[in-house]
Amino acid sequence: MKKKIMGMMLAVSLAAVCMAGCSSTSANVQTASSDSEDAEAVEEDAQEDADADENYRSAAFELVVNAKNEEKTVETLDEELGDVVAVSRDYKIGCVVKSLEGSHWQEVARGYEEMAEELGIEVDIQGGVTEDDMTGQLAIAEAMIEKEYDALILSPITESNLDPAIEKAITKEIPIINVDFEIINTEYPYIHVVGMEDFTPEGQWVAEYFAEHLPEGSQVAHIEGLGGAVAANQRRDGFVGTVEEMGVLEMVSSQPGNWDRETAYNLTANLITQYPELKGIYCANDGMALGCVEAVENSGKDIMVFGTDGIPEAVSSIKEGKMTGTVSAFGYYMGREGIKAAVRLLEGQELPQKAITEVSILTEDNVYDYYPE
Amino acid sequence: MVILFSLLSQYFLTINNILSIVQQSAINLVIALGMSFVISTGGIDLSVGAIVALTSVIMANLINNYGIPILAGILIAFLVGLIAGAVNGFFVGVVGLQPFIVTLASVTYLRGLALVYTSGRPIYGLSDNFTKLFAGYIGIVPVMVIWALAATVVCIFLMRKTRFGEYTLAIGGNEEASRLCGINVIKIKIYIYMLSGFMSALGGMMLAARLDAAEPASGSSYELDAIAAVVLGGTSMSGGKVNMIGCVVGALILSMLANGLTLLNIQTYYQQVATGLVILLAVILDKRRTQ
Numbered sequence: 001m002k003k004k005i006m007g008m009m010l011a012v013s014l015a016a017v018c019m020a021g022c023s024s025t026s027a028n029v030q031t032a033s034s035d036s037e038d039a040e041a042v043e044e045d046a047q048e049d050a051d052a053d054e055n056y057r058s059a060a061f062e063l064v065v066n067a068k069n070e071e072k073t074v075e076t077l078d079e080e081l082g083d084v085v086a087v088s089r090d091y092k093i094g095c096v097v098k099s100l101e102g103s104h105w106q107e108v109a110r111g112y113e114e115m116a117e118e119l120g121i122e123v124d125i126q127g128g129v130t131e132d133d134m135t136g137q138l139a140i141a142e143a144m145i146e147k148e149y150d151a152l153i154l155s156p157i158t159e160s161n162l163d164p165a166i167e168k169a170i171t172k173e174i175p176i177i178n179v180d181f182e183i184i185n186t187e188y189p190y191i192h193v194v195g196m197e198d199f200t201p202e203g204q205w206v207a208e209y210f211a212e213h214l215p216e217g218s219q220v221a222h223i224e225g226l227g228g229a230v231a232a233n234q235r236r237d238g239f240v241g242t243v244e245e246m247g248v249l250e251m252v253s254s255q256p257g258n259w260d261r262e263t264a265y266n267l268t269a270n271l272i273t274q275y276p277e278l279k280g281i282y283c284a285n286d287g288m289a290l291g292c293v294e295a296v297e298n299s300g301k302d303i304m305v306f307g308t309d310g311i312p313e314a315v316s317s318i319k320e321g322k323m324t325g326t327v328s329a330f331g332y333y334m335g336r337e338g339i340k341a342a343v344r345l346l347e348g349q350e351l352p353q354k355a356i357t358e359v360s361i362l363t364e365d366n367v368y369d370y371y372p373e
Numbered sequence: 374m375v376i377l378f379s380l381l382s383q384y385f386l387t388i389n390n391i392l393s394i395v396q397q398s399a400i401n402l403v404i405a406l407g408m409s410f411v412i413s414t415g416g417i418d419l420s421v422g423a424i425v426a427l428t429s430v431i432m433a434n435l436i437n438n439y440g441i442p443i444l445a446g447i448l449i450a451f452l453v454g455l456i457a458g459a460v461n462g463f464f465v466g467v468v469g470l471q472p473f474i475v476t477l478a479s480v481t482y483l484r485g486l487a488l489v490y491t492s493g494r495p496i497y498g499l500s501d502n503f504t505k506l507f508a509g510y511i512g513i514v515p516v517m518v519i520w521a522l523a524a525t526v527v528c529i530f531l532m533r534k535t536r537f538g539e540y541t542l543a544i545g546g547n548e549e550a551s552r553l554c555g556i557n558v559i560k561i562k563i564y565i566y567m568l569s570g571f572m573s574a575l576g577g578m579m580l581a582a583r584l585d586a587a588e589p590a591s592g593s594s595y596e597l598d599a600i601a602a603v604v605l606g607g608t609s610m611s612g613g614k615v616n617m618i619g620c621v622v623g624a625l626i627l628s629m630l631a632n633g634l635t636l637l638n639i640q641t642y643y644q645q646v647a648t649g650l651v652i653l654l655a656v657i658l659d660k661r662r663t664q
Contacts, residue, residue: 100640124638129645132590135400135580136641139628142393143635146384160497160585164508168389184497226493 056089057150060345061173065189071354074193074337077344085343087119093342094149096141097127098157098181103286103311104331105131105155108179111335112153119343124149134161141165145172151342153177159184166190175345179338180329191351193338195329195359199231202327203238203282205361206306209325210280211248214304218279219250221271223257223264223292225284232256235284235308252278257288264288268295272303280304286314286326293322310362318367325363330370333357374626378633385636392515398628399521400576400583402621404595405602406528407572409620410565412603413532414545415612416472418566420461421599423483424573425580425592428454430487432578433496433587436503443503451574457483458570462563480596487589495588499581507582517579524575529617531568541565545612601648602627605655626651 072080095112097105109125116123126144128137134157141154142165152174156162159182166188169176176190182197183190196202203222210220222239225232236254243251252275257264264283271278272295281296281303283289289307296303307314310328317323334357341355362370379386404421411418432450435441441449457479464475509516532538540561543551552558576595581587604610605626606619630651634644 100642126635126638126640129641132588132593133641134584134586134588134591135397136631138584139393139397139631140635140641142397143390143632146387146390146393147382147636148384158495158497158584158586158588163585164583 056346056348057175058173059348060151060175061189063345063348063350064175064191067189067191067351067353070352071356072352073356074340074358077351077355081344081349085119085340085347085349087121087343088347091121091150091343091346093121093123093151093153093339094144094147095123095125095153095338096137096144096162097125097155097179098137099128099131099133100125101127101129102131103313104309104329107311107331108155108335108338111332111337112339113335114332115336115339119339121339121343123339128157131157134158138162138165142168145169145174148172149174150346151175151177153179153338153342154183154190155179155181156183157181163188175342177338177341177345179334180331191341191345191355192353193334193341193355193357195334195357199234200238200241202308202359203235203240204242205238205327206282206325207239207242207246207249209306209361209363210243210282210304211246214249214279216248217250219252219275219277220280220282221252221275221278222254223267223281223283223288224254225288226256226258229259232259232284235282239282249280257283257291259285259287261287261291263291265291265295268292269299272296272299272301276301278303280306282306283308285309286311289314289323289326290317293317297322315362315367315371318362318364319371321364325361327359328362328370329359330357374629374633378629378636382633382636385633388513390632390636392513392518394625394628394632395518395521396515397632398624399515399517400579401595401598401602401627402521402624403524403572403579404576405599405606405620405624406524406617407569408596408599409528409603409606409608409615409617410532410541411472411569412600412608412610413612413615414541414562414565415548415610416465416562416565417476417600417610418461418569419473419476419596420457420479420483421569421573421576422592422595423480423487424454424457424570425577425595426587426589427457427483427487427490428574428577429581429587429591430491430496430589433499433581434491436500437496437498443500443506447503447578450578451571454570454572454574454577455567456570458567458573459563461570462566465566466559466562484589484593491587491589493589495586495590497586499585499587504582504585507579517583520575520579524572525617525621528572532615532617537561537564542613542615545614547613598627601652605652607659 097109112123112125126140137157138161141162145165145168152169154162178190178192180194224236240251240254243249255267257267281292283292286307286309289305292305304324306324307326310326314323314326337357384390428450431453432446436443436446461475461479464470465472540556544558602623603620605623607616630648631644
């Protein structure tokens, strides 16, 4: 932390000095060019180092290119390749998450950090300012590619915003692991570490849980994510579809809550007024579910609330007995598996194109199995 | 700053990295050039980011979903940018409202239109020819850099060598006097906001090509980046004085700062703090120097 602040201060003061001579900007440019000779020397040194190391990185890249187009769960991989990965070199891995602002991504980043620490390797983790900072994330990824990491772990904000960076990484033969949200261009070589590609079952599981735990004929509602988002649509289809198919519950409402806690709070308050007999609400993410829980508590009603994602706040809410449950993709474990996949490749272990991590329903019954404290 | 970053990170002064810095600054630079004209009349254009979003989604939708030829789609996008700018210019020039308020309204309704037009859905997967045109490479040089360079040359020419540029600065210096001198202030103002809209549309094309997607939510806070580049370059917010080369340097410095700090593995939150402080210090130093 201190180092970072120091670095930042230095940069700021120097930038300011540069700008002080803004009217004579040509001076800056000249210093830059006269300095480039030194930089070339540094570059050559770096080149020599890189040559010695190139073999294992290229080999890992080849493994990614030749990965079989199949999927295996991480448990299967552990059984086949061994749970613990022996690390024979000091690897440096670069990770780009969507944004460190989102709870899910903080969990993924924690997974990266802790796994790297356990394996004794180095990771750098960066992310966009917000989860819609597409160009910012791209700029970060591009800068990181120049840093010659042994592997890159990427989670693009949209399915294509990191494409220019990925293309550069491919020409440099850097092995790429794609964690969670998938890169659309499947022609790119990458290993995909993901909980679930299709979100429909998540909605389905909650519908089935409600059917099991609520009296027959109970009214249930759904609060959707942002209109048009794939995950939002699939969760809605899974939940609403299953409820209607089973025919034991009554679906009263499904409206977009835009992933937003406050919107979900207001929607819930309205729902409770409109349908006083409402028994269950499923929200397409945990943030909305937490807003929903607040509204339910204020109304004093007994309504089951389910979220999605398994963010820490939701986990504690489940432990406190407020939120009924969530469909968790376990960002923390996904992060750990991402690092593990990268190291496996660098150690020459073959991986399938997809490594599937666990996604399951998290309720009072099993929350302590995953989060003991 | 260049020296510091190159000492701290051996990767900073590589040709690839320099090219990516220039490329990353290209969109902001293009928008900031248009903004320079607006600011040098003492005005401001907050709607640039929304124009970026609106033009890119219209272009992408027309080409992808209606099969309109690429060039026609691009022309329509530029037309939309010009119209959006003209509307801003109309309210500023003819109706005489404050530019801040006019463009505060337009940033909201233009963004709204972009969301309505797409129902909030991003449009992915643009035609290869389109992405090559705005975000491809000629050799190792990114096309975006060439576009930005062309825009810079044109804007500097407009500002320094034409009546339009002269009048722009005159209005910024003293609007009343300019009017008395027989300058058609209203017309010039409309043109200026149209120019800003046009540059934003160009930024929109570049952004869509770079991300291979058009998103209604894209371009948020671009107005602040553009204003930052203009101010860093030494252009006065009160108008009448402009520094176009400074604007180029300003845009480059902003990208360089983000890039260098990323290479040093300093997270985006610290980067924002750093960028803010740089802007503040630069303006203070600029003020001292000119006093």
